[in-house]
Amino acid sequence: MNHIGIIGAMDEEVNIMKERMEDVIITKKASMEFYKGKLSGKDIVVVRSGIGKVNAAVCAQILVDEYQVEGIINTGVAGSLRNEINIGDIVLSKDTVQHDMDATGFGYEPGVIPRMDTSTFIADTLLLKTAREVCEEVNKDINVFVGRIVSGDQFISERGKKESLVKLFDGYCTEMEGAAIAQAAYLNNIPFLIIRAISDKADNSAEMDYSEFEMKAIEHTVKLLHELVTRL
Ligand code: ADE
DSSP: OEEEEEEEHHHHHHHHHHHHOEEEEEEEETEEEEEEEEEEEEEEEEEOSSHHHHHHHHHHHHHHHHOOSSEEEEEEEEEEOOOOTTTOEEEEEEEEEETTTOOOGTOOOOOOOOTTSSSEOOOHHHHHHHHHHHHHHHHTTTTTEEEEEOOOOOOOOOOOHHHHHHHHHSSEEEEEHHHHHHHHHTTTTEEEEEEEEEESSSSTHHHHHHHHHHHHEEEEEEEEEEEEEHHH
8 A cells, every 4th residue: 555644633643744754745625734745655645634523524535536545544542431441552443433423213223324334334454454563563562452443523521421332332442533534435445544542531531631641642653653654
């Protein structure tokens, strides 16, 4: 894979990657700046999408239409949904679900997108395998988990809500873009992977922890992401 799109929701999540790129050309579309250039000899496009599922989906579609990317990686932070997944740990997406998709009033299960053939978007096997190898060889000191990432337009900071995400969706971590990017990738038939580092525990301490640990978590994703791109 030589043409990879990398999406982060916030500047903090993509700035270090942008700084490491060479031969950069910046183009603006839909109020987003697309940084096209090289990283370790690979053609990549790095972009800050903005927060939330709509921004993320628009961004992913532009990467496909305007930059013809062969795969999309979404990087950033997330709230942990499990006791054993701690701040700084990494979660790689096995698959993704949108936890705020709710047509239960129409008889659908929570998270099910009416009239689509699937609502669970499965990450690419090669991207996932390579990311795991990088974690085992390079990121040895960082714990890594592979599991379901659940996304919604909500910052989760309440224990009851957190517990419902585990019960209903069996999520490993929660954030606000991954499943939208996954759905856009699915619709366009291109591979994707979501890489998230834990910034908080998605409970009543989430807001405080987030501010304290965001940058530490981002450092962990950058280390993994750079080596992953190099190996693809
Ligand atoms: N991103 C980081 N932490 C999060 C949380 N607790 N909920 C939603 N998105 C997040």
